């Protein structure tokens with residue numbers, strides 16, 4: 001048993017000398033049981049061992065973006081042609097991850113965790129990323145909830161109202177629960193509340209390593225994970241970094257090599273050109289790739305922020321039926337199945353519409369029909385499973401996959417008919433920008449950002465699920481439209497800052513009662529952030545970078 005493993009099982013003891021250089025700058029109830037000396041030592045080891053490499057990978061991103069800004073276009077790499085041409089397969093997929101027909105996703109507060117694990121979905125992606133606003137409280141409570149879930153002790157009671165008792169939540173028996181997969185935050189984010197040698201540590205390391213530290217042995221006893229979803233990678237080198245980090249975690253915790261399994265989201269345009277390479281870099285632990293369509297669209301806009309011929313039409317017109325997105329999904333299915341990995345589908349943004357009045361009933365039927373059509377498209381392309389945002393969508397997605405995919409997956413569907421070129425992946429769809437599309441982007445940015453600043457990372461807006469990825473599309477589109485000369489709405493109005501001004505003037509009327517909105521008290525602050533980001537000469541890399549400075 002390794003030293004860390006032994007310490008992990010012993011009660012936390014005062015270990016001050018070994019913790020020199022580590023600072024925790026925030027307090028939340030219960031955090032001491034999470035941030036034990038041994039846990040902090042692991043985080044510090046990881047920071048000292050890997051921070052320089054993380055910064056180098058972030059620098060690679062900036063250099064690659066400079067190449068795109070100078071007119072360059074992504075392409076398949078020459079130096080890795082051998083990896084693409086050779087025959088190799090990823091390590092066998094563990095039994096618990098063979099059946100991933102429907103995966104529910106959601107933030108990590110205790111009620112959501114219990115509802116998701118009890119939902120009847122095959123898997124639950126517990127999300128510290130797109131759908132979580134990373135306040136210190138959310139992170140600590142999220143880790144606590146996951147620890148309780150893995151230990152099968154998690155319960156939750158909502159506060160009672162008007163003298164009535166609150167609702168009590170408990171977990172179903174383990175065998176009936178969804179399989180837990182945790183998504184840490186991406187490489188670009190710091191966790192500012194934990195500093196090592198005066199530097200903030202990587203948010204990815206904080207989320208992933210703490211989860212593994214507290215849960216790996218309990219999971220192993222149940223023949224499980226830890227299982228992770230890795231977001232927003234841009235290159236094979238970033239996958240190598242993850243592999244090395246997780247190898248270090250395994251060694252430190254006394255776990256067998258390859259025990260931590262991962263699924264990688266292909267949700268950046270550069271990564272779409274390195275799917276084989278990413279699978280190869282992680283071949284001892286990777287079990288699948290996922291089409292993270294929302295961040296992918298955002299990445300397309302960002303990659304081509306200086307290419308005036310690649311400006312996207314309004315968000316509602318950029319559906320997965322568009323050829324450039326279909327090519328991306330087909331290439332993902334073909335690549336995964338050739339290598340023995342699962343090809344996971346992504347998220348339809350529609351969520352159920354509640355209400356019994358005829359308009360709501362009709363809107364709900366339309367939303368469910370759109371989700372059904374999206375899942376049908378995915379299963380027909382060859383995906384092995386898909387995501388849903390809400391428990392009521394599980395039967396809809398499950399029915400489609402059960403009817404069209406007789407087994408638990410369809411890795412036998414090799415899609416050798418697919419041939420995707422560089423041009424297929426980068427060709428923008430034709431379309432328009434309507435006034436409603438422009439104003440809709442303004443509303444989504446302001447409402448989402450206000451909620452995020454208030455600690456809520458996923459909200460329903462106009463009956464659609466909005467999270468950091470969908471909001472980024474709206475924010476990046478506004479910037480790209482406003483910085484492209486000569487662009488007009490479909491009614492002939494020029495797209496300029498006067499149009500943005502008018503959209504902001506009309507915002508209060510469109511928002512209605514602010515107090516009733518999530519984060520309503522932070523609307524003005526959100527408007528200020530949006531205003532600055534849209535006027536900036538360069539498209540900011542991530543909305544959450546400047547916004548994080550305002551959190552906590």
Ligand SMILES: CC(=O)SCCNC(=O)CCNC(=O)[C@H](O)C(C)(C)COP(=O)(O)OP(=O)(O)OC[C@H]1O[C@@H](n2cnc3c(N)ncnc32)[C@H](O)[C@@H]1OP(=O)(O)O
Nearest residue numbers: 105106112115116130131294347389390458459460465469
């Ligand atoms: C681009 C991407 O990265 S996609 C992945 C990230 N995004 C997500 O994970 C989306 C997660 N979904 C959600 O957060 C929510 O469904 C929202 C915000 C979209 C809608 O939330 P609401 O309007 O509050 O949902 P609604 O009121 O219909 O919820 C009904 C019940 O379902 C539960 N529920 C809703 N969504 C989920 C979910 N994803 N997981 C578990 N339970 C859920 C609610 O907790 C509520 O439970 P209760 O009856 O016990 O109180």
Ligand SMILES: O=CC(=O)O
Nearest residue numbers: 292293294295469
């Ligand atoms: O994370 C998923 C996405 O679509 O973005």
Ligand SMILES: [Mg+2]
Nearest residue numbers: 130292295469
């Ligand atoms: Mg994403």
